[in-house]
Amino acid sequence: DTAVSQTPKYLVTQMGNDKSIKCEQNLGHDTMYWYKQDSKKFLKIMFSYNNKELIINETVPNRFSPKSPDKAHLNLHINSLELGDSAVYFCASSQDFSRAEAFFGQGTRLTVV
């Protein structure tokens, strides 16, 4: 069974569209994250949720809105997509807020054309 799963794996869309990426973890972890990996492979944290509560919100445009319906799911919705949003988005989870060891999903490669 996949521990952290994201869908879709690939997403190609036009500028201005709204899209969502879904993430689920079956590890029983309390904390979930979204990371963005740019074209130079640089990884940066975007958001972190602990038990459905937002605890980290980096400087991310408010077009990005995470939603956590329960502690096993953390979805990422992006409005009005821009070319610069093209990247690989990784979902991750950790046992709790104090444990930095994160388990990553396979990533979603978003291409905005």
Add this chain to the structure above:
Amino acid sequence: AQSVTQLGSHVSVSEGALVLLRCNYSSSVPPYLFWYVQYPNQGLQLLLKYTTGATLVKGINGFEAEFKKSETSFHLTKPSAHMSDAAEYFCAVTKGGNNRLAFGKGNQVVVIP
């Protein structure tokens, strides 16, 4: 804020030779340190971690790293490279008890037959 420096974006190593990837960190408090590996089109997988205790840490696939506080380093080594070690390697740091991982820019390892 914590930060990580990984020098040399591309590292070429002959099959059977020593793999050495350098990681230096800056942190105002005792750090937790991690090495992750990313295979092509995959998510990140934890290789090893240092939190407290023994400074020489052994990980999966024959990798190990040594925490040297005096040098603010956490270099990754493997005595003998295999073709399967070709991947991107990321060093990451966080403050103890803080789950915000800060990643280095990564090293692309190429193994030459």
